[in-house]
Amino acid sequence: EIVLTQSPGTLSLSPGERATLSCRASQSVNSFYLGWYQQKPGQAPRLLIYGASSRATGIPDRFSGSGSGTDFTLTISRLEPEDFAVYYCQQYGPSPHTFGQGTKLEIK
């Protein structure tokens, strides 16, 4: 089973700042099978990024994904108030399709 470790656990930033979230895998992940999800309180998760770097339908271009092998990054270029949420990475190659433990992005 591939273990995904996200860092930091909590990230405190202000609107307008740049956010960089990390996802590290216990073994190499085909970047085609790495995604990111956003979850706001009381809501279901929402797909942001698939294939490590492709934005899902309707996702603003301030969200971008990058990485390969065991290290992946989600970047939010300029934070908007609605971006403060919890973010999860997921690998969906070999079963089980594991999630990272999440990074909480909070307002500073």
Added chain:
Amino acid sequence: EVQLVQSGTEVKKPGESLKISCKGSGYNFPNYWIGWVRQMPGKGLEWMGIIYPGDSDTRYSPSFQGQVTISADKPFSTAYLQWSSLKASDTAIYYCARLSGDNFLDSWGQGTLVTVSS
């Protein structure tokens, strides 16, 4: 529009059985895998398993194998998650989600809250 609509909140006692549902619409239900994800109170997302409604091929996470049963009813475009004997530790929100052709979770249900308490 793809929609997944889950059954409502459940309150059960330890030892009771339960089956929750996830009804898909707006797409060809048999042709897409459906997954189940657990979120315990205040915690992260856990991938439980998936089912292909077309032939009921099912894969489980080792953490959930033998603990739950995933099934699907193709004519009713509905997937199910069931327990034979609930524990307090099964208290969580359970989400169903559709897997895209490339296996990422592209559409999610609204979640079903299951509370198990004596």
